[in-house]
Amino acid sequence: MKRTAALRAVALGAAVAMIATACSSTSGTDEPTEGAGEAVTLTWWHNSNTGAGKDYYDQLADEFEGDHPGVTVEVTALQHEDMLTKLSAAFQTGDHPDVFMERGGGELKEHVEAGLVKDITDDAADTISALGGSVAGWQVEGQTYSLPFSLGVVGFWYNKSMFAQAGITETPTTMDELYSAIDALKAVNIEPISVGAGSAWPAAHYWYYYALRQCSQDVLNEATQTLEFTDDCWLRAGESLEELVSKQPFNSGFLGTEAQGTPESASGLLANRKVAMELAGHWEPGVMQGLTDDEQGLGEDTGWFAFPAVEGGEGDPAAQLGGGDAWACAEDAPAVCVDFLEFMLSADVQKGFAELDMGLPTLPSATAFVAAPELAQLLAVRNEAPYIQLYFDTAFGVNIGNAMNDAIVTVFSGSGTPQGIVDATVAAAATE
Amino acid sequence: MTDVAGDLTPRGGHATRAAAATAVQPGATGQATAWSVAPGPRGRGASSNQWRQRLEIAFFVAPALLLFVVFVVVPVVQAARYSVFKWNGLGPLDDFVGLQNYLTALGDQIFQRAVTNNLTIAVLSIAIQLPIGLLIALLLNRKFKGQTAMRVIVFVPYVLAEVVAGVVWKLMMQPEGALNAFLESVGLGGLTQLWLGDPDVAMVTVMLVLTWKYVGLAIVLLLAGLQGVPEELHEAAQIDGASWWQTQRKITVPLLGPTIRTWMFLSMIGSLQLFDMVWILTKGGPDNASVTMATYLIKVGTDRNQYGYASAVAIILFVISFVLATLFQSLVLNRDTGDDKSAKRRKKVAR
Numbered sequence: 001m002k003r004t005a006a007l008r009a010v011a012l013g014a015a016v017a018m019i020a021t022a023c024s025s026t027s028g029t030d031e032p033t034e035g036a037g038e039a040v041t042l043t044w045w046h047n048s049n050t051g052a053g054k055d056y057y058d059q060l061a062d063e064f065e066g067d068h069p070g071v072t073v074e075v076t077a078l079q080h081e082d083m084l085t086k087l088s089a090a091f092q093t094g095d096h097p098d099v100f101m102e103r104g105g106g107e108l109k110e111h112v113e114a115g116l117v118k119d120i121t122d123d124a125a126d127t128i129s130a131l132g133g134s135v136a137g138w139q140v141e142g143q144t145y146s147l148p149f150s151l152g153v154v155g156f157w158y159n160k161s162m163f164a165q166a167g168i169t170e171t172p173t174t175m176d177e178l179y180s181a182i183d184a185l186k187a188v189n190i191e192p193i194s195v196g197a198g199s200a201w202p203a204a205h206y207w208y209y210y211a212l213r214q215c216s217q218d219v220l221n222e223a224t225q226t227l228e229f230t231d232d233c234w235l236r237a238g239e240s241l242e243e244l245v246s247k248q249p250f251n252s253g254f255l256g257t258e259a260q261g262t263p264e265s266a267s268g269l270l271a272n273r274k275v276a277m278e279l280a281g282h283w284e285p286g287v288m289q290g291l292t293d294d295e296q297g298l299g300e301d302t303g304w305f306a307f308p309a310v311e312g313g314e315g316d317p318a319a320q321l322g323g324g325d326a327w328a329c330a331e332d333a334p335a336v337c338v339d340f341l342e343f344m345l346s347a348d349v350q351k352g353f354a355e356l357d358m359g360l361p362t363l364p365s366a367t368a369f370v371a372a373p374e375l376a377q378l379l380a381v382r383n384e385a386p387y388i389q390l391y392f393d394t395a396f397g398v399n400i401g402n403a404m405n406d407a408i409v410t411v412f413s414g415s416g417t418p419q420g421i422v423d424a425t426v427a428a429a430a431t432e
Numbered sequence: 433m434t435d436v437a438g439d440l441t442p443r444g445g446h447a448t449r450a451a452a453a454t455a456v457q458p459g460a461t462g463q464a465t466a467w468s469v470a471p472g473p474r475g476r477g478a479s480s481n482q483w484r485q486r487l488e489i490a491f492f493v494a495p496a497l498l499l500f501v502v503f504v505v506v507p508v509v510q511a512a513r514y515s516v517f518k519w520n521g522l523g524p525l526d527d528f529v530g531l532q533n534y535l536t537a538l539g540d541q542i543f544q545r546a547v548t549n550n551l552t553i554a555v556l557s558i559a560i561q562l563p564i565g566l567l568i569a570l571l572l573n574r575k576f577k578g579q580t581a582m583r584v585i586v587f588v589p590y591v592l593a594e595v596v597a598g599v600v601w602k603l604m605m606q607p608e609g610a611l612n613a614f615l616e617s618v619g620l621g622g623l624t625q626l627w628l629g630d631p632d633v634a635m636v637t638v639m640l641v642l643t644w645k646y647v648g649l650a651i652v653l654l655l656a657g658l659q660g661v662p663e664e665l666h667e668a669a670q671i672d673g674a675s676w677w678q679t680q681r682k683i684t685v686p687l688l689g690p691t692i693r694t695w696m697f698l699s700m701i702g703s704l705q706l707f708d709m710v711w712i713l714t715k716g717g718p719d720n721a722s723v724t725m726a727t728y729l730i731k732v733g734t735d736r737n738q739y740g741y742a743s744a745v746a747i748i749l750f751v752i753s754f755v756l757a758t759l760f761q762s763l764v765l766n767r768d769t770g771d772d773k774s775a776k777r778r779k780k781v782a783r
Contacts, residue, residue, distance in 0.1 A: 253629025
């Protein structure tokens, strides 16, 4: 008897709780709808969610509103990974922002095929011609869909005092020099290189660079178009990688190390002076600053050198691997959206962007304003590169790209082969 | 008395979403049928009363049923539909591929490894946690000073949020983390490992943390079961000259059977759907060494925008869990719900 009474009480309680949740969930979906009026609202998502960068973008939004009466710019600043996740969900539900970031390559192609991105070839023709070759990565079948505002290249970031401690006076320009730098660092008990193989893409950048050094530009371009990897330079890229891995230059436990985010991540290890170098993009100084107590990263010890040449390769040793970010308008965004994109790529805005070290400006007139010396050095290398290959995973799209990255990690762990990388990539391409 | 413990356990052990769902479902439908059948024979005279009862039933059951349909049935049906298409999440579903996604998944070596890992975890969880849980539960069931405090301490890992516990373990298991430092300082330097970075060690690491996290649940459930073992039986055994050890082996453990089997069921389902702890510790890596079906689903399915393929993997995961759960239910748990069970048990106890 007592038991049934207790059960009834429990059942009643549960029912009340369920009704309560049911009610609250229905009231939760009751979103305020936009008030209809003459005024135009532009929603803008960006990833400069801290410090001076965030303030700068807020200020730009105000400025644009001032110049265009009746236009309201609704700014949402998101952490980078959050932004990507939310964007991909937003595109599926159709509730996406008017202005958003595009990284080019296969991802942009998917968005274009799904009719999500505005073709701005004619509306922004002047800005597109001012940007020159940088726009190439954001074109699909000759039409331009977004305006790149930052374009960087990947290279080795290193700790100058550690290199000095190991007696390395000149930064490596060939693989042999890199190997002797590795030996010199090991001799003074410094772990030479950190790599975030746990996140896959930082490890994949090595193979990308070896492919860039081994394969001629024609082979690269053809592969990006046809997804065929028959040239034996793709295998040689994997063999070069195997050779590097066999020197055991990486931090202990690198297979479980993440790219960035914690002091134990690959970037954190470099920032906290646990390793001497790391292969990473132009974002690295900013990332490292966030991972040290004094928010200085490596500070004065920050150094940069380009990926070394590989002997016998058919690629141009000055070619660089890189990528960048571009602003794009949604297909259904109001017409003033294109004005906003052009405003974001105007000389003054790009100059301010460069002065705050928010990225590497694409507008040639703004490149002189990059303040940090290592970034200026990186920028010089970028500008002298005969061509810049977009990160393969971005270029091929997330499906093929991730399959390729996972296969590259197996070479790092010793369980995979150079042929395995090519096979995995071809297999994933077949599912497209 | 043991039945009370057996009844209480599923409700106490909302360890996984599936457990919660299955616990809710039979409860709701069971009530509905029991109540709607009962008033039948009483005839049509009590029709207003009958209607009132029906309204009551509808009022209490509808919200739960609605939630169940919207959040469980609809997604499962949707997943089944997506699984026969090739779909990157954008645009319409128009590329019908039949069972191709299923064939690809079943033929993928990494998915096969994921299934093997899940089954290994399911078997090892029971093989490791059951003896430990039983021993600690028996120990904590004896009266001693600080008994309550000990029970709380033992249960703390289970109460901690999975993410919090995972992140803390992850920090401790870094190459220069606290765990290796501790091993060095107590002279066990030879045992230091790249806990999360070595493909050969990663599964061991995952099992260690899972055991630490979930043995508390086993202990609490078994302790609850122990409350249902009548004191008189122990006294009788003592009078007959049985040692403490004999009493536990011949009386306590057999009487704990229903509780143990229910716990095994929860543990098995949890192991098959294992995601959060592995995702935080290793993301299924390094080099897919600790991949589970759920991490595979995220990594190869949704992270690559292959939503059709991801749905196919989800359906396979669902089918495997469902088949194993049904098998377990009919082969093992049936013993606890069958009609002859009380007679059998009485016999056993009398012996």
